[in-house]
Amino acid sequence: MTKTKIFILTTLVLVVFFAGFMLLKNLDSGTKVNNPSSDDPNFVLTQNKDSANDEISNSRSNILTRTVEKVSPAVVGINVIEIREYRDPLFSFFDDPFFRRFFGDRGSYNREVKGLGSGYIISPDGYIITNDHVAGNATKITVTLTDGRTFDAQTIGSDLASDICLIKIDGDDLPYVELGNSDDVIIGEWVIALGNPFGLFELNDKPTVTVGVISATGMNLEPINDRYYVNMLQTDAAINGGNSGGPLVNSIGEVIGMNTLIFTAGGNTGSIGLGFAIPINKVKGIIEELKEKGKVDRDFEIGMRIQSIDEGIARYYRLETTKGVIVTKVYPNTPAQKAGLEVGDIILEIEDYRISDENTIFSVFHEFRTGQTITLKIIRDEKEMIKKMTLEQR
DSSP states (O other), X not given: OHHHHHHHHHHHHHHHHXXXXXXXXXXXXXXXXXXXXXTOHHHHHHHHHHHHHHHHHHHHSOHHHHHHHHHGGGEEEEEEEEEEEEEOTTHHHHOSHHHHHHHOOOSEEEEEEEEEEEEEEOSTTOEEEEOHHHHTTEEEEEEEOTTSOEEEEEEEEEXXXXXXXXXXXXXXXXXXXXXXXXXXXXXXXEEEEEEOGGGTHHHHSOOEEEEEEEEEEEEOOOOBTTBOOOSEEEEOSOOOTTOTTOXXXXXXXXXXXXXXXXXXXTTOOSOOSOEEEEEHHHHHHHHHHHHHHSSOOOOBOOOEEEEEOOHHHHHHTTOSSSOSEEEEEEOTTSHHHHTTOOTTOEEEEETTEEOOSHHHHHHHHTTXXXXXXXXXXXXXXXXXXXXXXXXXXO
16 A cells, blocks of 8 residues: 555656646747747848848949939930031032023022930039030030920030030039049949930930940040041940930049940941040040130141051061051141151151051141140151151141
């Protein structure tokens, strides 16, 4: 009997102990569910997801988006009307009294042509820079701001050779851009092109934004319609029709160039990643002249004839390449003669501009002004020489 009681008591103690242990375990488990710790995998996943969402949200606003927000209000859309003269291709045939009796005067006639482009405000009182090929020949210019306001603009001055035009609207406290230093441009740095491609500015009064990098600097391109493009900035930021005249800005919002032209291929009229901008340092110099005089003074003479170097000339003069031009004639009492240039001289550089051919030297001379003294690097009798030339008034 005593043994039986001892067995029963022992069993009851064990049961009570086991029940208490299970109760404490369940309570502890419930605490973990209601109060997750960093050791709980579900808690860690939730925490990481929230952190990632915050990071994505914060990363959407970066230096490029802030720059776009800063610069956009000063970018404008430009609509122009030009009066262009057209000539009948059959004019010479019909330019006879007999035919005029039947067909009338089929010589030249004028036609109103509409165009568009971009520009950017550079002062709070309304000075705007754009391309000459956008507004240089316009009879009427309408400027649209990002707040929807429109203004009639007047031309202060335009320079065909450099493709730079300065116009002005009447306004106060207008948003304007900061002009940077194109000599400090770094190949590979981020840039933003803003403008009015295909007239899209009219849809919501906002510029279109494309992003790329500076692909190259110091690009000397072929002249186009008596416009000369030397020392250009190359970018892969998409530039299309209507972007002309818009700003190319760096990542901190400084204008480093003016979007001007693109190269296309295979009949494609859109961007293929080869866009070119006029360096802003050149633009700054031109607009100061346009403000002061309304034009750029290049009325100087040079006094020589030149031609590009082919392989035959290179062999004859024992030149390593065909880069440069050869002087074929020097006129008396001209800057070329006074500089000591002679027939047969090979011109390699002018003021640090490398001369590739005739087109290059013509373009480079448009960078200078009347009265300026320039330095030429030449080869004569297989020796390099330096000559100084003063560009005298014509």
